[in-house]
Amino acid sequence: MALESVQQYGSEQLLLGYLPHDRTLWAHELDKKRSQYNAFKDELLLNPSEITRRLEESAGSKTEEFNCKGSGLLQRSEITDGEHPLSLGKTSIWNQYFQDTEIIEQIDRDVKRTHPDMLFFSGDSSFAKSNQEALRRILTVFAKLNPGIRYVQGMNEVLAPLFYVLRNDPDENNAVYAEADTFFCFVELLSGFRDNFCKQLDNSVVGIRSTIAKLSQLLKRHDEELWRHLEVTTKVNPQFYAFRWITLLLTQEFSFTDCLLIWDTLLGDPEGLQETLLRICCAMLILVRRRLLAGDFTANLKLLQNYPTTNISHLLHVANKLRGPMAS
Numbered sequence: 001m002a003l004e005s006v007q008q009y010g011s012e013q014l015l016l017g018y019l020p021h022d023r024t025l026w027a028h029e030l031d032k033k034r035s036q037y038n039a040f041k042d043e044l045l046l047n048p049s050e051i052t053r054r055l056e057e058s059a060g061s062k063t064e065e066f067n068c069k070g071s072g073l074l075q076r077s078e079i080t081d082g083e084h085p086l087s088l089g090k091t092s093i094w095n096q097y098f099q100d101t102e103i104i105e106q107i108d109r110d111v112k113r114t115h116p117d118m119l120f121f122s123g124d125s126s127f128a129k130s131n132q133e134a135l136r137r138i139l140t141v142f143a144k145l146n147p148g149i150r151y152v153q154g155m156n157e158v159l160a161p162l163f164y165v166l167r168n169d170p171d172e173n174n175a176v177y178a179e180a181d182t183f184f185c186f187v188e189l190l191s192g193f194r195d196n197f198c199k200q201l202d203n204s205v206v207g208i209r210s211t212i213a214k215l216s217q218l219l220k221r222h223d224e225e226l227w228r229h230l231e232v233t234t235k236v237n238p239q240f241y242a243f244r245w246i247t248l249l250l251t252q253e254f255s256f257t258d259c260l261l262i263w264d265t266l267l268g269d270p271e272g273l274q275e276t277l278l279r280i281c282c283a284m285l286i287l288v289r290r291r292l293l294a295g296d297f298t299a300n301l302k303l304l305q306n307y308p309t310t311n312i313s314h315l316l317h318v319a320n321k322l323r324g325p326m327a328s
Contacts, residue, residue: 037180241304283319
């Protein structure tokens with residue numbers, strides 16, 4: 001790949017930490033990562049039958065000896081516990097396969113529901129289907145490489161903007177590798193807030209409830225009247241609306257185009273993704289403060305769970321004015 005082409009391509013990857021700051025290393029790094037992703041797919045996306053077949057092929061001498069006997073069936077003693085479909089052993093490739101099936105089915109359902117209004121992701125075209133397949137593979141590989149998190153519903157929504165941007169690169173030499181590049185960008189993105197997806201950490205100082213509490217503190221610092229009306233008077237628990245805002249990086253609150261604009265700020269702000277996200281969430285509350293102050297529990301919850309269309313430039317401007325040290 002020409003270095004000039006790589007330089008045009010690297011903004012998202014650079015912001016996410018996928019590419020090093022030294023541009024002379026980009027071509028080498030991309031080649032290495034893309035090969036690594038292909039190796040992940042080869043290792044993790046095979047079904048047990050294919051794994052067993054490859055094991056048999058690798059044992060060439062045994063296979064030749066077996067064929068010489070003229071039998072069409074493996075002797076029972078030659079099938080190890082790990083290769084038997086009924087094995088319940090922890091190391092059994094079939095047991096692991098059946099455990100993975102439920103997650104893979106959830107991924108498939110979610111991928112099919114990803115932006116059904118966009119021909120890029122949905123429809124009968126071969127292009128849309130190939131894009132869906134890429135999303136499935138990325139999420140499946142991620143789930144298998146991260147057993148502590150695996151797959152959490154909604155990750156497809158976080159993945160979609162990354163894949164869309166990289167797959168639509170004007171240079172086809174880059175776009176053809178969008179799946180591999182998106183995988184590593186997705187890993188880098190989630191590494192910044194993966195604790196929000198880890199159920200065991202929900203009540204910890206790094207879990208989602210702690211993050212939501214920081215949003216509450218931020219609102220109280222900048223608009224105590226609004227904070228008091230929401231959380232004390234009308235008793236709207238911020239978890240009722242902010243959980244989705246934070247874990248899905250606002251992908252469900254705005255149009256896809258507006259989401260891309262917001263993400264430009266999220267990924268590019270030197271304060272970091274979480275602090276920037278919380279400022280934007282706080283700004284969202286402040287922008288509808290008049291309606292919130294006039295509303296009761298039901299009206300306010302409905303408003304915040306179905307956030308109204310807004311001017312994104314103005315939203316980001318308000319969020320920028322909220323800069324300051326985050327309350328601990």
